[in-house]
């Protein structure tokens with residue numbers, strides 16, 4: 316089954332935590348900046364719309380003052396046609412407020428006009444152009460289409476005789492879809508950041524727009540525009556008539572009853588923010604990468620001892636396991652404790668295995684090697700090509716001991732006999748109980764002659780020993796030799812020793828015989 320290792324888990328968690336933290340800070344920064352940008356754009360557009368409304372209002376006011384002055388002059392001599400012509404010319408040329416200046420008499424007939432290229436002098440006012448005539452008050456008219464076909468609005472002032480008779484009015488016109496005072500006033504606005512402004516009449520008709528094609532268009536259901544026309548000042552996010560969300564500031568031009576709106580597409584403002592965020596991400600990228608690198612290094616450093624412990628725990632049965640575990644640098648508490656516990660466990664395990672090995676190689680009654688132990692030694696010597704002498708030893712008439720004194724006494728005899736063999740043999744000799752009452756003494760690198768002497772020594776010592784209950788016993792011994800350089804097998808050499816032993820028995824027992 317697939318399992319994540321500690322380092323991968325550590326990396327996964329910390330990398331996720333770091334990425335989440337970075338993403339969260341980007342998101343929060345974006346949200347905060349977005350709100351600030353919206354607020355500042357709203358405020359900038361509000362202030363801008365208010366300033367332009369005030370400037371436009373002042374221009375209309377001063378143009379009306381000029382018309383009022385002319386009206387007062389004309390009231391004194393209204394029948395003087397030369398004066399009328401002179402006044403319209405002066406007003407037109409003195410300021411750049413108007414596209415044309417005209418005087419209409421009390422019969423609604425155009426009495427004078429400048430520039431003279433407009434051929435309406437002597438014409439009666441059309442119905443649509445009679446707002447000033449009918450109102451008989453200082454006025455900024457609603458936009459209308461003149462007989463010349465032009466879309467215009469006019470600023471007018473009535474002319475009253477000193478006796479109160481209405482003589483007519485003097486008016487300056489503003490051609491709404493041509494160069495006019497608005498274009499000069501409002502056209503200063505920089506449009507390159509996507510922002511723009513427009514002015515609407517009381518009837519919600521566009522009377523100024525940088526896109527001249529939209530002049531004259533009627534706009535419905537625009538809350539910002541409605542508020543501006545209704546005399547309110549402020550700012551708001553609004554979806555315009557084309558369905559585009561806008562950040563808008565708006566204000567009211569009091570003298571004309573018009574509304575002015577300065578706005579910027581929401582998306583344009585946000586695009587700026589996207590660029591800013593991308594810059595933040597790019598600038599923080601080296602730190603992010605450095606953090607990830609440090610995390611990777613830390614994960615390696617922290618998990619390395621545990622990983623090494625886990626790896627070596629799989630190979631506990633190998634001979635160098637203890638050495639390998641000792642090499643691990645367990646530099647922090649948990650790893651250190653685990654290392655110590657593993658070493659303790661390994662040591663206990665090794666001593667148990669050693670004990671089990673010992674037990675499986677040892678005869679429990681005599682503590683000499685058993686047949687399995689013997690085979691292990693023999694295979695080592697065979698590998699090492701170590702020549703050795705073999706003494707096969709068997710108790711004479713042991714059955715009689717058992718039969719006479721019982722099996723326990725027989726066991727005691729076997730133990731005493733083993734002790735004598737052990738005592739009389741040097742440490743290099745391998746002593747083995749080969750089963751029953753038969754023993755083997757293996758003497759490495761020992762000649763048959765020396766082995767015979769050793770056998771005799773053992774035999775005499777046994778014969779001289781008085782067993783606690785059984786008394787004196789004797790043994791017979793057969794001696795053979797395995798030459799590592801010969802073709803003979805160890806098995807044959809053992810058999811040969813047995814044959815010599817059998818011969819010793821036949822010769823009357825209590826003697827040693829060297830195989831031929």
Ligand SMILES: Nc1nc2c(ncn2[C@@H]2O[C@H](COP(=O)(O)OP(=O)(O)OP(=O)(O)O)[C@@H](O)[C@H]2O)c(=O)[nH]1
Nearest residue numbers: 709710711712713714715717722723725726751752
């Ligand atoms: N007490 C005791 N007796 C054992 C043990 N193993 C074998 N014996 C006995 O050893 C005796 C061997 O008898 P035999 O093979 O007839 O040989 P022997 O009586 O020694 O006669 P020879 O070898 O011909 O001199 C048997 O009585 C076995 O029961 C043991 O572990 N303890």
